[in-house]
Amino acid sequence: MISITEDFIEAAAPNAEAARNGRGLVLKKKYLSLNRSEDETLWFGKCQGSGKTPYLCSADFAVPEKPVYRCTCPSRQFPCKHSLGLLYAIADGKPFTTAEVPEEISSKREKVAARVEKKKAEAEKPVAVNKAALAKKIKAQLDGIDLLEKLTLDVVRLGVGNVNAKTARELEEQARQLGNAYLPGAQAALHGFTKLFREAGGEERTGPGREAVYGEALDQLCRLHALIRKGRAYLQSRLEDPELAPEADTGIAAWLGHAWQLRELKDAGLVEPDVELVQLAFHSYDDVARKEYVDAGAWMNLKSGRIVLTQTFRPYQAARHIKGEDSFAQVAQVKELCVYPGDMNPRVRWDGMLARPIEARDLATVRGHGRAEFAAAVKDVKSVLKNPLADKYPIVALSFRRIGAIGRAMVVEDRTGDRLVLTDAGLPEEPRSTHLLSLVPPEALEDQTLIVRFRHDLDARRLEVKPLSIVTESDVIRLTL
Numbered sequence: 001m002i003s004i005t006e007d008f009i010e011a012a013a014p015n016a017e018a019a020r021n022g023r024g025l026v027l028k029k030k031y032l033s034l035n036r037s038e039d040e041t042l043w044f045g046k047c048q049g050s051g052k053t054p055y056l057c058s059a060d061f062a063v064p065e066k067p068v069y070r071c072t073c074p075s076r077q078f079p080c081k082h083s084l085g086l087l088y089a090i091a092d093g094k095p096f097t098t099a100e101v102p103e104e105i106s107s108k109r110e111k112v113a114a115r116v117e118k119k120k121a122e123a124e125k126p127v128a129v130n131k132a133a134l135a136k137k138i139k140a141q142l143d144g145i146d147l148l149e150k151l152t153l154d155v156v157r158l159g160v161g162n163v164n165a166k167t168a169r170e171l172e173e174q175a176r177q178l179g180n181a182y183l184p185g186a187q188a189a190l191h192g193f194t195k196l197f198r199e200a201g202g203e204e205r206t207g208p209g210r211e212a213v214y215g216e217a218l219d220q221l222c223r224l225h226a227l228i229r230k231g232r233a234y235l236q237s238r239l240e241d242p243e244l245a246p247e248a249d250t251g252i253a254a255w256l257g258h259a260w261q262l263r264e265l266k267d268a269g270l271v272e273p274d275v276e277l278v279q280l281a282f283h284s285y286d287d288v289a290r291k292e293y294v295d296a297g298a299w300m301n302l303k304s305g306r307i308v309l310t311q312t313f314r315p316y317q318a319a320r321h322i323k324g325e326d327s328f329a330q331v332a333q334v335k336e337l338c339v340y341p342g343d344m345n346p347r348v349r350w351d352g353m354l355a356r357p358i359e360a361r362d363l364a365t366v367r368g369h370g371r372a373e374f375a376a377a378v379k380d381v382k383s384v385l386k387n388p389l390a391d392k393y394p395i396v397a398l399s400f401r402r403i404g405a406i407g408r409a410m411v412v413e414d415r416t417g418d419r420l421v422l423t424d425a426g427l428p429e430e431p432r433s434t435h436l437l438s439l440v441p442p443e444a445l446e447d448q449t450l451i452v453r454f455r456h457d458l459d460a461r462r463l464e465v466k467p468l469s470i471v472t473e474s475d476v477i478r479l480t481l
Contacts, residue, residue, distance in 0.1 A: 144181025
């Protein structure tokens with residue numbers, strides 16, 4: 001039986017209100033019976049609702065990594081408040097009686113098991129690829145690359161200083177064709193450039209705010225140029241490949257908009273077995289350029305010390321049908337971790353996981369993976385940033401001696417005396433964090449591990465770091481929630 005805690009229940013709940021209502025059912029003693037199967041893989045009970053007939057709810061842990069929640073109530077939330085209340089009853093140590101599994105649940109379990117076996121058998125079959133259709137798609141993408149090059153050259157001829165909100169809107173209008181050419185990633189990259197010249201409400205960016213974006217705009221143009229050059233070479237080589245397989249050694253496929261499937265990652269050997277992950281940072285934001293809500297988490301692989309990223313994309317039109325992710329305060333135990341092609345902080349996904357409480361040894365492991373000397377970490381970051389298509393804000397764990405103020409600047413210092421300036425600049429959608437350091441206990445500002453997001457200040461020509469969290473011997477103090 002897996003450990004059922006309040007953190008586990010909150011992570012399973014579709015929203016905070018459902019969790020709160022589930023807790024209320026237990027407090028109000030609405031459960032007429034609480035039972036479990038002999039092997040403790042199924043927990044079920046009857047909960048009195050608004051009607052005469054109580055609801056039969058259950059939590060099925062036949063496959064611990066993928067629990068299944070069922071209820072006879074009409075709610076469209078999964079799990080519903082009745083199943084969540086059942087979990088709270090387990091967490092609270094309420095007495096459960098061993099009983100035979102009801103027929104209506106056992107029949108559903110059998111159907112699920114049959115579907116799992118069928119899915120497993122289908123996964124082992126080779127995937128049939130319509131190579132003619134795929135080749136046609138790649139040719140359309142090459143045409144899209146030509147359009148992106150034309151739009152980029154138009155900007156260069158016009159001059160960055162002459163780009164305004166009207167020009168940006170015209171570019172975005174023409175860039176819609178990139179979506180039709182199966183290049184949503186390239187379209188989003190162009191939007192990353194055009195949005196620099198408009199305020200959040202769409203108005204013209206003027207004054208000092210406009211001048212401040214020129215460095216970033218030139219950097220974005222370099223990125224677009226690299227995307228055009230590398231994207232064209234990648235698509236042409238793929239078209240010449242008899243198998244038309246996507247490249248798994250670099251992130252260029254994702255840059256163009258390829259949506260990797262778990263099976264593709266597994267077939268490409270991009271899988272790590274038996275991994276334990278600790279989440280070090282989390283934030284949600286609205287990606288206007290891609291028209292998606294994004295839930296992003298930064299995790300450390302306890303075995304390797306590598307910091308990886310999770311990203312859940314919820315398109316505007318389908319957001320209400322996709323459960324948003326939340327911060328996670330336990331250790332995620334993953335049997336198969338699928339790793340996307342990438343550089344320092346690759347994206348990862350998994351299909352099912354177990355959770356256990358974070359222990360002191362886990363925090364000690366995280367701290368042990370911290371970089372003790374900033375100079376070596378800076379060298380690695382600079383090496384990554386040389387690639388125009390690399391993540392411009394890599395995340396690193398730094399073991400520091402102290403954090404403090406020098407004049408108006410906050411700095412972090414390593415054991416050799418090297419210092420890095422702390423900043424709130426970085427990902428525009430990520431909340432500010434440096435000011436929160438004044439609220440942290442003084443002992444947490446000395447001899448701890450700081451999780452930071454590096455940023456290259458193009459105007460000052462120096463690397464700065466944004467604090468995301470502090471890992472002490474007993475806790476992970478998050479600064480970006």
